[in-house]
Amino acid sequence: MTTHLSTRWLWVIVALQAVFLLSWAGYHETVRQTAPTLRLKGLPVDPRDILRGDYMTMNYEISRHPVPTGWEQGQSEVYVVFKTQDKFQMIDEILLSEPASTDSRRWVVAQAYGDRKSTLRLNYGIERFFVPEGRGTPRFKTIEVEASISPTHRLYIKRMLLDGKQFP
Numbered sequence: 001m002t003t004h005l006s007t008r009w010l011w012v013i014v015a016l017q018a019v020f021l022l023s024w025a026g027y028h029e030t031v032r033q034t035a036p037t038l039r040l041k042g043l044p045v046d047p048r049d050i051l052r053g054d055y056m057t058m059n060y061e062i063s064r065h066p067v068p069t070g071w072e073q074g075q076s077e078v079y080v081v082f083k084t085q086d087k088f089q090m091i092d093e094i095l096l097s098e099p100a101s102t103d104s105r106r107w108v109v110a111q112a113y114g115d116r117k118s119t120l121r122l123n124y125g126i127e128r129f130f131v132p133e134g135r136g137t138p139r140f141k142t143i144e145v146e147a148s149i150s151p152t153h154r155l156y157i158k159r160m161l162l163d164g165k166q167f168p
Contacts, residue, residue: 028156031148031150031151031156032148032156032157032158033148033158034148035148035149035150035151035156036148036149037146037147037148037149037158038089038106038146038147038149039087039089039144039145039146040060040061040062040088040089040144040145040146040147041060041061041088041143041144042058042059042060042143042144042145055128055129055130055131056128056131057127057128058126058128058129058143058145059127060124060145061088061090062080062082062089062090062091062122062124063121063123063124063127064119064120064121064122065080065091065119065122066119066120067117067118067119067120068093068094068095068096068120070096071094071096071112071120073114076111076112076113077109077110077111077112078094078095078096078109078110078111078120078122079094079095079096079097079098079099079107079108079109079110080093080094080095080108080109080110080122081093081094081095081099081103081105081107082105082106082107082108083105088144089106092105094112094120095107107153108124108153108154108155109152109153110122110123110124111123111124111125124147124154124155125154125155126145126147126155126157129145129157129160131168132168138162140162140167141163142163142164143160143162144160144161144164145157145159145160145161146158146159146160146161
């Protein structure tokens with residue numbers, strides 16, 4: 001009787017873990033597919049990781065910005081408000097506290113690095129793009145990224161455009 005009960009609990013735990021992982025993956029995929037998108041101009045670097053294969057370390061025009069007034073060295077989380085310039089999103093303003101819920105502008109959370117005198121380096125969590133296995137790092141002249149904004153104001157890469165064509 002005890003063995004049967006232990007086996008049942010084991011299957012319940014396995015099922016709960018599977019439901020959690022599938023729900024988590026489904027949430028992130030839903031964000032990528034349905035959330036509002038931004039178009040960003042990319043500036044790539046092309047490393048290779050022996051264990052993970054080819055990937056591109058992305059740098060964006062929105063990855064650097066002058067230090068905002070009141071920013072303290074060591075303060076890491078900032079709120080980046082965007083504006084559209086041409087067809088791309090550019091930084092309109094960097095806030096040190098979360099925008100009001102009535103603020104209708106597009107904004108995301110970013111991690112900021114730097115000191116009080118220099119330019120901030122902003123990390124959005126979309127700085128790496130893994131290239132499908134066996135394809136190698138592509139050659140291109142221009143790169144653009146469409147990124148989705150999640151309900152928690154984080155960015156996800158939706159698709160990448162190399163020389164105006166979707167990759168991969």
